[in-house]
Amino acid sequence: MERMTTVSVDAGSGPGRKAPGRPRDARADEAILEAVTALLAEGQSADAISIEAVAAKAGVGKATIYRRWANKVALLTDAVARMKGPLPEPEGKSARDDLVMLVKQGRAKRMERYSKVTACLLPEMVRSAEMQAVYQAATEPRREVMRQVLRRGIETGELRADLDIELTLLMISGPSIAQNMLNWNPNVPEDGYAEKLVDALLRGAAA
Amino acid sequence: MERMTTVSVDAGSGPGRKAPGRPRDARADEAILEAVTALLAEGQSADAISIEAVAAKAGVGKATIYRRWANKVALLTDAVARMKGPLPEPEGKSARDDLVMLVKQGRAKRMERYSKVTACLLPEMVRSAEMQAVYQAATEPRREVMRQVLRRGIETGELRADLDIELTLLMISGPSIAQNMLNWNPNVPEDGYAEKLVDALLRGAAA
DNA sequence: ACATTACGATACGAGTCCGTTCCGTATCGG
DNA sequence: CCGATACGGAACGGACTCGTATCGTAATGT
Numbered sequence: 025m026e027r028m029t030t031v032s033v034d035a036g037s038g039p040g041r042k043a044p045g046r047p048r049d050a051r052a053d054e055a056i057l058e059a060v061t062a063l064l065a066e067g068q069s070a071d072a073i074s075i076e077a078v079a080a081k082a083g084v085g086k087a088t089i090y091r092r093w094a095n096k097v098a099l100l101t102d103a104v105a106r107m108k109g110p111l112p113e114p115e116g117k118s119a120r121d122d123l124v125m126l127v128k129q130g131r132a133k134r135m136e137r138y139s140k141v142t143a144c145l146l147p148e149m150v151r152s153a154e155m156q157a158v159y160q161a162a163t164e165p166r167r168e169v170m171r172q173v174l175r176r177g178i179e180t181g182e183l184r185a186d187l188d189i190e191l192t193l194l195m196i197s198g199p200s201i202a203q204n205m206l207n208w209n210p211n212v213p214e215d216g217y218a219e220k221l222v223d224a225l226l227r228g229a230a231a
Numbered sequence: 232m233e234r235m236t237t238v239s240v241d242a243g244s245g246p247g248r249k250a251p252g253r254p255r256d257a258r259a260d261e262a263i264l265e266a267v268t269a270l271l272a273e274g275q276s277a278d279a280i281s282i283e284a285v286a287a288k289a290g291v292g293k294a295t296i297y298r299r300w301a302n303k304v305a306l307l308t309d310a311v312a313r314m315k316g317p318l319p320e321p322e323g324k325s326a327r328d329d330l331v332m333l334v335k336q337g338r339a340k341r342m343e344r345y346s347k348v349t350a351c352l353l354p355e356m357v358r359s360a361e362m363q364a365v366y367q368a369a370t371e372p373r374r375e376v377m378r379q380v381l382r383r384g385i386e387t388g389e390l391r392a393d394l395d396i397e398l399t400l401l402m403i404s405g406p407s408i409a410q411n412m413l414n415w416n417p418n419v420p421e422d423g424y425a426e427k428l429v430d431a432l433l434r435g436a437a438a
Numbered sequence: 439a440c441a442t443t444a445c446g447a448t449a450c451g452a453g454t455c456c457g458t459t460c461c462g463t464a465t466c467g468g
Numbered sequence: 469c470c471g472a473t474a475c476g477g478a479a480c481g482g483a484c485t486c487g488t489a490t491c492g493t494a495a496t497g498t
Binding site for chain 3: 074
């Protein structure tokens, strides 16, 4: 009923109102969302995920899921939102070092699962503009962090003054995305990937 | 003619033997594969595609599909293989111009549908190493074309002698992939995208 | 003519998942 | 203790897809 996608379980979380009866088990939320994430990471596409499978993997009754989420989209949205780790905080000393750090994080072990999940949500995103928007909202903060790094680099003179920030964002992140989701070029080694990428980007390819 | 995906259903495709009876309608092959592609482009994930839906959209009986493909993977594989256009042929005069051409083609209108289809196949690729291999085999020739361009650029002195070719491939294609499939950064304009990307890559971002 | 195969269409039993409803039990406030 | 709500589990009818089989018809070889 009052389950609005991202709103927390209890509807009137106002201080005065108190719900009678047995309270909902917070661990169930966690178990359910974790089950959804796990199924997605296994290669189940969004619409291939059955509520039954989620309930089984979470060790939960179907009713418990239906009680908390109005529909599958809401459930998926929450599951995705849960995956976001804390925002990275660049040191601010060297744009180059900050970018290396960000790229490294984008290729970290933790992102492997995230990439699989994203991949399995893609068909849904092709179909639904709403899901597209959810993804955009989830990733925009990280783009903004990188923007700040680039802007600071320009201020300090470490980067060109006429740098196209948006395009540069794409040039930094695009390769990692392609590798994470598609393993697009299996010949690119993992060793020193972040450093090589950033340095190549900074110095250019021309002779 | 002999569709050898994995296991072709037609038995005696031997040279001397001629099959008696009514021959198969070649147009049915086309209609079926086109229907599969259309469904994928609509955002149907690979396993969400039902043979019934394919048959209906192709104007074909289910039996006709089962008669020609042993399983869904074989059908999908053929559908993907059909989408590949002809390989691009760089002029060979200027590495920069050739790269611009390749990037432009990667973002062309025709790739829009291809990207959607790829996106909808991703869950299957996460799950199945076989599907991964199919994708790799389908894209490798295009990577090789780009490799040749880079090698020639190095020979002519237009590009750095110590250029990491594999990494550069990724840096050129990754951004387009991210944009095509995820619309990752909506702020990157379409105008002159290819030229800006290649030139930024060549000249570098450092001051 | 006749055997043979392909065709579109339809029907079939089996299986899965849907969303809901009902259990018996558990856990809260009053 | 009592009313209220949540829990896991099981069952429900309905909808859908599966892969196969069987129609009557169409198109080829001998």
